[in-house]
Amino acid sequence: MSRQVIATPHAPAAVGPYSQAIAANGFVFVSGQLGLVPETKQFAGNTVAAQTEQALQNIAAILEAAGTDLAHVVKVTVLLADIAAFKEMNEVYSAFFPTQPPARAAYAVRDLPLGALVEIEAIAVLPG
């Protein structure tokens, strides 16, 4: 079974030993994305809303590079630095998945890389 590395300049470069995504067997596994702006490598803002929006834009860019899109996402994991931000995250998140949203797990962890407020990973299928 083939295993293809996905890389795009339209999403932040990896901050560790991982690929932005791997496509295999009709699925695309996207690494956890932070709310970093690809061009500046800075956070899009210091709110959960701003970082959620940027993280999902990064995921969208990676999925596009892999030949698919947000509508083909099957599973998402949302890691929050503070569970009190669940509602704020959801408000932005739901705009990216207006109908038939993916399966999801969301929870708060002790800390996220670079002091991020939210990290999001996704699994998508390829169209067709």
Next chain:
Amino acid sequence: MPREVIHTDKAPAPIGPYSQAIRSGDTVYVSGQGGLVPETMQLVGPTVAAQTEQTLKNIQAILEAAGTSLAHVVKTNVYLADRRDFAAMNEVYRRFFPENPPARTTVQALPPVDIKVEIDVVAVLPEG
């Protein structure tokens, strides 16, 4: 690859912008579940044992709606609000996976509602 939303009244309704599960090809991604009773949307009880049992029953109901079962689960993630509940969770968990249990990761993390355990799973469809 097609992407199908799975829904059943025998598991708790989503409390955010996610589907209970997504089936794609031979794979089923189940959203993070907690110990909520579907009929009442209330916690089944205060103990991690009771909540683990209800959580896995909810997952079982979702898997059945997707055409598969706990015996076809390949990977689970267990999020414990308190890692000291590990042994108590395991005692219940192993009853649901009596032999050849799935791959699993367990971490301490805070679920979005006041529950002691959250579990998400990936399953395959039965052959044939």
